[in-house]
Amino acid sequence: MQASSHITERQVGAVVISAIIGVGILALPRIAAEEANTGAPLVTLLGIGIAFIGLLLLTLLGIRFPRESIFEYGQRIIGRPLAYVFNTCLAVFFILLTALAVREFGEVITSAVLRRTPTEVTIITMMILVVMATRQKLLKFTYFHVFYLPFILVPGLAIVLVSLQNAELLNLQPIIGNIPARYGKGALTIAALFQPAFIVTLLIPAMQTPKKAIKSFLGGIFISGTLYMLIVCAAVAVFGPHEINHLMWPTLELARATTIPGDTLERLDAIFIIVWVVSVFTSLAASYYISINGAQKVFGSQDHRFISHFFLPFVFILAMIPKSVFSLYVFVEIVGIIGLALTIGYPFILLIVALLRKVRGEPHGNSSEVQETD
Amino acid sequence: MIRFRNRKKPQKNPNLTTRRTPGTPEKLTGCLESDLMIVRSCLGDSDDIEIRHLHIFNEFQGVIIYYTTLVDTLSIYRDIHKPLMYKPRHLEDKSIHLDNLMDTLMNETLYISETARVSDGADILDAITEGSTVLLIDGIPGGLVLDTRQIEKRGIEQPQTEHSIRGPKDGFIEVLDSNISLLRARIKVGDFRIKIVRIGKRTKTRVALCYIESIANPKLLKEAEKRLSKIDIDGILDSGYIEQFIEDHPYSPFPQVQNTERPDKATASILEGRVIIMVDGSPFSLIIPAVFNQFYQVTDDYSERFIMGSLVRFIRLLAIVFSLIFPALYVSIISFNPEMIPTDFAVAVAGGRAGVPFPAVVEVLLIEVSMEVLREATLRLPQQIGGALSIVGVLVVGEAAVGAGFASPITVVVIALTTIGSFATPAYNAAISIRMLRFPLLIAGGMFGLYGLMIGLIIIMNHLLFLDSFGVPYMNPVTPVSKQGLKDSLIRGPLWSFKKRPSHLHTLDDDRLGYEGVPKAEPVLQSNKQGE
Numbered sequence: 001m002q003a004s005s006h007i008t009e010r011q012v013g014a015v016v017i018s019a020i021i022g023v024g025i026l027a028l029p030r031i032a033a034e035e036a037n038t039g040a041p042l043v044t045l046l047g048i049g050i051a052f053i054g055l056l057l058l059t060l061l062g063i064r065f066p067r068e069s070i071f072e073y074g075q076r077i078i079g080r081p082l083a084y085v086f087n088t089c090l091a092v093f094f095i096l097l098t099a100l101a102v103r104e105f106g107e108v109i110t111s112a113v114l115r116r117t118p119t120e121v122t123i124i125t126m127m128i129l130v131v132m133a134t135r136q137k138l139l140k141f142t143y144f145h146v147f148y149l150p151f152i153l154v155p156g157l158a159i160v161l162v163s164l165q166n167a168e169l170l171n172l173q174p175i176i177g178n179i180p181a182r183y184g185k186g187a188l189t190i191a192a193l194f195q196p197a198f199i200v201t202l203l204i205p206a207m208q209t210p211k212k213a214i215k216s217f218l219g220g221i222f223i224s225g226t227l228y229m230l231i232v233c234a235a236v237a238v239f240g241p242h243e244i245n246h247l248m249w250p251t252l253e254l255a256r257a258t259t260i261p262g263d264t265l266e267r268l269d270a271i272f273i274i275v276w277v278v279s280v281f282t283s284l285a286a287s288y289y290i291s292i293n294g295a296q297k298v299f300g301s302q303d304h305r306f307i308s309h310f311f312l313p314f315v316f317i318l319a320m321i322p323k324s325v326f327s328l329y330v331f332v333e334i335v336g337i338i339g340l341a342l343t344i345g346y347p348f349i350l351l352i353v354a355l356l357r358k359v360r361g362e363p364h365g366n367s368s369e370v371q372e373t374d
Numbered sequence: 375m376i377r378f379r380n381r382k383k384p385q386k387n388p389n390l391t392t393r394r395t396p397g398t399p400e401k402l403t404g405c406l407e408s409d410l411m412i413v414r415s416c417l418g419d420s421d422d423i424e425i426r427h428l429h430i431f432n433e434f435q436g437v438i439i440y441y442t443t444l445v446d447t448l449s450i451y452r453d454i455h456k457p458l459m460y461k462p463r464h465l466e467d468k469s470i471h472l473d474n475l476m477d478t479l480m481n482e483t484l485y486i487s488e489t490a491r492v493s494d495g496a497d498i499l500d501a502i503t504e505g506s507t508v509l510l511i512d513g514i515p516g517g518l519v520l521d522t523r524q525i526e527k528r529g530i531e532q533p534q535t536e537h538s539i540r541g542p543k544d545g546f547i548e549v550l551d552s553n554i555s556l557l558r559a560r561i562k563v564g565d566f567r568i569k570i571v572r573i574g575k576r577t578k579t580r581v582a583l584c585y586i587e588s589i590a591n592p593k594l595l596k597e598a599e600k601r602l603s604k605i606d607i608d609g610i611l612d613s614g615y616i617e618q619f620i621e622d623h624p625y626s627p628f629p630q631v632q633n634t635e636r637p638d639k640a641t642a643s644i645l646e647g648r649v650i651i652m653v654d655g656s657p658f659s660l661i662i663p664a665v666f667n668q669f670y671q672v673t674d675d676y677s678e679r680f681i682m683g684s685l686v687r688f689i690r691l692l693a694i695v696f697s698l699i700f701p702a703l704y705v706s707i708i709s710f711n712p713e714m715i716p717t718d719f720a721v722a723v724a725g726g727r728a729g730v731p732f733p734a735v736v737e738v739l740l741i742e743v744s745m746e747v748l749r750e751a752t753l754r755l756p757q758q759i760g761g762a763l764s765i766v767g768v769l770v771v772g773e774a775a776v777g778a779g780f781a782s783p784i785t786v787v788v789i790a791l792t793t794i795g796s797f798a799t800p801a802y803n804a805a806i807s808i809r810m811l812r813f814p815l816l817i818a819g820g821m822f823g824l825y826g827l828m829i830g831l832i833i834i835m836n837h838l839l840f841l842d843s844f845g846v847p848y849m850n851p852v853t854p855v856s857k858q859g860l861k862d863s864l865i866r867g868p869l870w871s872f873k874k875r876p877s878h879l880h881t882l883d884d885d886r887l888g889y890e891g892v893p894k895a896e897p898v899l900q901s902n903k904q905g906e
Contacts, residue, residue, distance in 0.1 A: 008854070010855070011854065113710065113711060113823060114710070122825065125822070129829055129836075136840060143839045143840075143847065143849070146854065147849065148835075265716075266713060266716050270714050271714070273824075277825065278832065
């Protein structure tokens with residue numbers, strides 16, 4: 001009676017989307033506009049492009065090694081000791097990413113809905129929720145992402161739609177941005193927002209036909225990228241490139257600035273924040289899941305439930321390190337860019353070495369049986 | 375979500391039919407006196423046991439044993455005593471020996487349709503306690519079991535817990551055979567199968583698995599049989615006992631087995647490829663596997679036309695959501711985010727709460743608890759008093775509580791709406807679990823406002839997504855998505871669009887419909903002048 005334990009390509013696409021859209025969506029327009037003013041949409045596009053390349057490398061590797069995740073085939077490509085170092089780095093990086101994201105989340109909650117509740121409480125409750133979710137098996141974990149997908153996409157689109165009433169097209173011109181516009185750093189920081197999508201490497205081995213992963217990953221990047229573009233465009237069009245620099249979370253301000261006609265609800269920001277909790281939860285869970293899996297490989301342990309509990313205090317301590325929101329964003333930028341070197345560079349090296357050494361994974365399916373009959 | 379260890383079920387003595395009470399003899403000897411001694415020692419000196427000696431055809435010594443309280447006495451007199459004592463005319467010139475006596479009795483003498491020869495002492499005792507009459511004959515080892523069971527039963531009435539506006543009005547009763555006949559009358563195919571097992575060391579309750587062999591998944595069936603066979607308990611008094619032994623996650627607040635009193639619902643489930651478990655002595659049949667969707671669906675949805683059916687179903691789902699989150703939402707908005715609601719209304723709410731001595735969460739909690747007490751009291755009281763109680767409880771106490779400044783009018787409105795919402799859920803077991811879950815949500819909302827409410831909801835949702843019922847994901851067909859299943863979930867699609875059975879049941883025969891597309895109606899009554 002057991003339902004198929006394979007993950008379908010649509011489910012992978014859903015996980016990619018819900019992993020990508022997370023905490024970053026609130027600060028996104030500011031990051032994009034900070035250095036490139038009206039060129040913000042262009043910067044976002046660049047960022048999406050960088051993230052796309054990184055994930056493409058990862059997916060190609062996944063197709064080449066259809067039965068393993070990056071933590072496993074890394075060992076076969078560049079050897080155990082080196083892969084061990086990289087796996088550790090990946091696990092540590094994703095723990096750090098989780099910690100920073102959950103801190104950012106805590107700051108938003110404190111400033112928007114729970115003004116007198118300490119940030120620590122929000123962080124702890126959220127992390128407990130994440131730990132409870134990441135204890136599950138991969139298939140159930142995928143179900144969470146699939147189910148919450150509408151709750152992630154709909155509020156974002158709704159905000160974009162209702163903010164159109166205040167939009168000024170002039171705020172978006174010139175499209176390439178006023179000179180001097182620097183695209184580089186903004187694009188990299190935005191690309192870093194896509195990092196939880198790294199989870200595809202864990203999903204591909206669970207798929208029936210890993211070759212189809214490329215389709216789901218393209219779809220996932222396309223949908224989440226479109227939402228990001230729309231939000232950046234809407235925020236810049238409403239506030240203008242200079243005003244945005246003074247707003248900590250422009251997307252939240254978008255929600256705050258809009259009212260729905262009919263006077264039933266005066267303020268939308270609390271509702272938006274609350275629904276946004278879901279997307280934070282899914283993307284936190286994704287990056288935490290990656291780090292747990294990586295750590296499992298590093299420690300050579302089978303008990304991922306134990307590791308999931310074990311890391312909780314570390315995440316909490318790391319999350320409390322930045323002294324304020326401002327230092328938090330400095331951390332986020334640095335960690336994001338270092339992480340890009342890891343999440344794009346490492347797969348890149350692996351792919352090159354794999355191509356040169358002509359290492360291949362076992363084909364999917366019942367290869368062992370085939371070998372026996374041969 | 376919260377993952378529970380699989381409960382260890384008792385493993386010993388898996389074979390149900392050979393379970394015996396202690397001190398039961400193995401075999402009957404054939405010597406009437408010693409056999410009777412054995413039977414007497416096992417049945418003791420109950421006053422309702424009848425051991426009647428008789429001379430069969432004036433030649434053989436025999437005895438019939440039965441419980442007077444379980445049998446049809448008239449049938450025993452007419453169909454057993456009479457033919458045994460008066461040698462029937464067609465046997466008058468035949469000579470009957472001890473060797474062929476049993477066959478003659480079974481085939482030519484007794485007017486009882488269900489007869490069986492048994493030699494095991496335990497089987498004979500089982501048969502007697504079941505309501506059969508046992509005939510023992512001197513010189514023949516073993517006896518003859520004659521079905522003379524007659525049990526008092528009530529008539530078939532409209533089910534009390536599941537009303538329907540349109541659709542069949544009959545409901546299951548306590549007698550298993552009548553219930554099976556209700557199903558058999560509806561499903562007229564040969565491969566509709568009934569498998570009966572006996573569960574319960576002392577009650578030996580008959581438990582029937584009903585399914586259509588060419589539809590139901592054999593794995594599901596095997597799993598159900600396996601779980602049933604592991605039950606080792608003194609007595610099964612209701613199908614609820616069985617449910618608690620076979621469900622996947624006993625610590626979950628959500629029911630993973632559906633129950634119904636309605637034969638039409640049971641039939642529909644069987645046709646979908648599910649398995650029905652019926653228990654002798656309980657009017658509730660169990661439906662496995664069950665997914666969350668089933669708990670807000672009723673048979674009326676399918677009887678009415680599909681647009682109306684969908685709308686009504688949607689309202690019911692809304693009622694579930696209402697009954698779950700409404701109090702928590704109210705508390706968290708009032709105490710944490712009053713800026714969300716329009717200023718005029720916020721002022722009115724604050725005015726209503728002016729004299730209330732507690733914070734909003736305590737106030738709502740108090741009224742909620744008293745509402746639950748009231749609901750329980752109304753349920754337990756005789757129907758005649760129940761009405762009076764609800765008037766006194768709701769109208770008088772509610773009004774007085776507001777007047778006394780104990781609660782604000784809006785709180786009372788919120789609680790009333792919540793309670794009504796929870797009564798709109800058709801499945802009582804699902805309604806109760808949701809009603810209970812709103813208390814933790816309320817506390818979370820009172821502590822952390824909307825954020826707490828959301829965290830609570832995510833925990834509940836994650837738990838639902840994690841649940842399984844007999845290997846079927848509980849949130850199916852919403853997650854994992856099944857296109858065919860979605861047609862019969864939030865909305866109730868047209869019957870002619872249900873081409874396949876629910877895919878999550880992995881049925882042997884998928885097809886429900888014999889044709890494709892919308893059925894077209896021909897305009898028969900249109901006037902056709904040329905033809906006249």
